[in-house]
């Protein structure tokens with residue numbers, strides 16, 4: 304007789320964890336999801352309504368197969384839940400070539416059959432009159448890319464996972480994890496939960512699970528703003544999602560959805576934060592609004608209206624900005640998925656499937672070599 308009520312514990316039921324819970328439960332596993340908050344929530348890396356989904360990725364051989372499968376799975380999830388999760392708005396990647404290069408991304412994308420168009424500044428201004436770009440800027444347009452409704456996606460995974468029999472313990476931070484040859488135990492204020500296997504997917508909060516698992520991770524505080532637009536040029540349906548690489552750094556953003564304003568965030572330069580430290584609201588630092596407004600004013604000037612909404616969110620960077628997807632070095636029954644480095648939401652669907660494949664079947668069809676934990680071992684902060 305199996306003395307444990309669960310096959311798999313999922314510790315951290317956010318983007319990756321909730322998706323894994325959904326995939327595991329629909330494949331018949333007895334799953335317990337444990338989260339420190341009540342997902343979707345505003346204390347992790349997954350709030351703020353939208354996330355870009357792009358396929359013409361850097362390190363193409365590594366990421367493009369994952370991005371394509373992720374896209375398929377988002378579509379399947381939409382059909383099952385009968386709700387919109389993915390909007391194919393197109394994504395325009397804009398760059399000042401003096402500061403940024405697309406590298407082999409266009410060729411890599413085409414090799415996988417992903418359409419991309421290379422555009423000069425005049426063509427970008429012609430297609431999207433809301434843009435004010437200097438003549439030397441270049442663009443790479445991905446017509447089949449777009450954005451995901453992130454909190455809605457997590458809520459859908461939660462509903463479908465629970466419908467398939469998964470249990471969720473919310474508002475129960477895991478205080479300690481322990482494992483032996485027979486299983487894994489997670490200690491919370493609600494009690495100790497045990498299962499044969501586990502997924503650790505704690506996002507920016509992995510530091511809380513040390514010393515059980517430890518890898519180099521830098522959590523950051525990332526401000527995001529929504530600015531009122533003075534022109535219909537930025538409206539969803541007319542304006543794409545975008546990335547913008549300039550002398551001032553790397554930005555990304557979304558069209559004005561239903562009058563909510565043009566949303567913009569900055570990918571680099573957030574302030575470091577550690578679990579346990581205060582997490583300051585938007586506006587705590589003068590640069591929160593100023594740096595975002597500055598980019599909008601310069602390159603999308605009619606979208607630099609009133610600040611309609613703002614948010615602060617958590618990134619979690621690994622040193623190479625590649626994910627961790629690996630078994631625990633001492634406990635092969637424990638899978639670790641984290642370090643999504645500010646670009647992981649689009650992959651949450653496929654990472655959930657991979658977690659189920661690895662935990663239930665012991666294998667996946669994806670090459671995960673680039674995501675191994677031992678790549679950090681040589682460095683001073685290695686395991």
Ligand SMILES: Cc1cc2nc3c(=O)[nH]c(=O)nc-3n(C[C@H](O)[C@H](O)[C@H](O)COP(=O)(O)OP(=O)(O)OC[C@H]3O[C@@H](n4cnc5c(N)ncnc54)[C@H](O)[C@@H]3O)c2cc1C
Pocket residue numbers: 314315316317318319320337338339340342346347348349351353354355356475476477478504505506507508509511512525526527555568616617618640641642643644645646647648649650
């Ligand atoms: C502002 C912003 C914009 C972004 N834009 C994009 C984008 O356009 N495209 C894209 O693909 N990605 C984007 N990202 C990145 C993406 O959102 C993240 O990579 C992804 O959400 C991380 O998923 P996760 O499951 O690792 O973390 P989370 O979704 O945060 O989940 C971790 C979960 O673990 C729980 N947890 C932590 N510790 C414990 C514990 N001790 N016990 C129990 N539970 C615990 C947390 O409560 C949380 O629910 C963006 C991120 C931010 C912040």
